[in-house]
Amino acid sequence: MSTPCGDPDLVIVGGGPAGCAAALMAASLGLRSVLIESNDIGGRLQVIGALANVPGDWADGPSLANAxxxxxxxxxxxxxxxxxxxxAVAVSADGQSASVTLNSGSVxxxxAVIAATGVSSVTPAEADWISAAASLDPAPLWRARPTDLKGRTCVLGxxxxLGTWLRAHPDVQRQLLVVHPVGDDYKVAEVQHDSRAQLRRARHVTVNPAPGGGYIVDVEAVNGSTAAYACDTLLTNIGSRPAVLSGxxxxxxxxxxxESQGPRIATAGDLRSARFQRIVTAQGSGAQAVLSCYYSTALRVAA
Ligand SMILES: Cc1cc2nc3c(=O)[nH]c(=O)nc-3n(C[C@H](O)[C@H](O)[C@H](O)COP(=O)(O)OP(=O)(O)OC[C@H]3O[C@@H](n4cnc5c(N)ncnc54)[C@H](O)[C@@H]3O)c2cc1C
Known part of the structure; x- marks a missing residue:
């Protein structure tokens, strides 16, 4: 068992808004932390094209990520x-300490450990309301530039x-056919007055390649009626699942x-729940996780 950087007070997994807020709060308390991140600092901030709900007049996610x-x-x-x-692959804790096992084999x-690994995207093959070949792997909506949208565009999910993309591209006039399950109703509510989003509530969707190119999207509506849509561009916006670490x-x-984690283990950010997935709530929960540890007996500096 090896520890790559001494004996930290806190081990934080995930360098998105939640994990970074945790590291900053820890530093402000004089605590030492190890921040484990498999990618770049900033997490999903890197993919946000327009920001409207973060204090500080940030235009987009990458600007905030850089800061x-x-x-x-x-x-x-x-x-x-x-x-x-x-x-990171696993977390564990006993009465004395908490550990994170890394892919490299290091521990x-x-x-205490704070897990803030966020969520990862669900593919069409993984969504139970979509039937499609496993090889179907359309580009995600968030990555699409307006020039990528050719002909009729269908968005799955x-x-x-969706709301972020429409806000980021206020000058795009093209309409998006958005086929989504009932479970997404509360998410599409924010775009219901944007005429560019043609919302279709679906019980089930089948996607097949069209003979001449493009796709045929067969939609079984919630009321049982069916409709087939030909589209030239297909994008995914299905959602995500928590990036859970073993332990x-x-x-x-x-x-x-x-509240479900054991002693010396805390979670923060999108990993906590489907409903509170926002930047500022991620930041707040990361900072709160540190203070919770600090005021518990878990951290030796507070003992
Ligand atoms: C396209 C898009 C637009 C959005 N628009 C907005 C918006 O306008 N306003 C808003 O408030 N929110 C928006 N969000 C949501 C916001 O991005 C998230 O709520 C926020 O980033 C969550 O922060 P987090 O730190 O919990 O997770 P993340 O930002 O996902 O960060 C998690 C980090 O953990 C790392 N990680 C994961 N697993 C491991 C592992 N095993 N080992 C090491 N590192 C790991 C990841 O690489 C990542 O860097 C948007 C999200 C997307 C995808």
Whole structure:
């Protein structure tokens, strides 16, 4: 068993808004943290084309991600944080300490672990309301540029990036046929007055390639009626599932509520629940997780 960077007070997994807020709060309390991130600092901020609900007049996610990365750099230079680029696979805790096992085989041990791994995208083949060949792998809506939309465009799923995309491209006049399950009703509510989004509530959808190119999208509506739509561009916006680490406790929906975790293990950000997936709630929950640890007996500095 090896620890790549000494003996931190906190081990934080995930360098998105939640994990970075946790690292910054820890540093402000004089705690030392190891921040494990398999990718770039910023998490899903990197893919947000327009921001309207984060204080500070941020135009888009990458701008905010860059600012957060500078904050993390600052606390690295002050010796309060070390960023380890690796994939975490498991967490564990006993009465004395908490540990994270990395893909590389290393184990990082501290007084407490905060898991903030967010969510990962669901593919059409994984969605039970869609029948499609396993090889069907359309591009995600959030990555689409207006020039990528050729002819009639169909979007599978009504996840929140729909609203973000429409806000990011106010000048695009093209209409999007958005086919979504009833479970997405609360998400598409924010775009119901945007005439560019043609919303279709579906019980089931079957997608096949069209003989001359493009796709045929067969929609079975909630009332049992059926309709077939030919489209030239197909995009996915199906949603996501929690990025759960082995050792975390999940609820019925597969998420990891903080209150269900064992001693010395906390969760923050999108990983907690399907309903509170926003940047500022992720940041708040990351900071709160640190304070909860700090005021418990888990951290030796607070003992
Ligand atoms: C297209 C799109 C648009 C959005 N628009 C908005 C918006 O306008 N306003 C808003 O408030 N919210 C928006 N959101 C939601 C917002 O991005 C999330 O709520 C927020 O990023 C959640 O932060 P997080 O830290 O919990 O998770 P994430 O940002 O997902 O960060 C998790 C991090 O953990 C890392 N990670 C995952 N697993 C591991 C592992 N095993 N080991 C190591 N690292 C790991 C990931 O690489 C990632 O960097 C949008 C999301 C998307 C996808």
């Amino acid at each position: 957060v990365a500078r904050d993390i750099q600052r606390i690295q230079e002050s010796g309060h944080c070390k960023v380890v680029k690796d994939r 990082v041990t501290g007084d 009504g996840d929140r990036p 975390l406790t999940t609820d019925g929906g597969g998420y990891c509520p903080p």
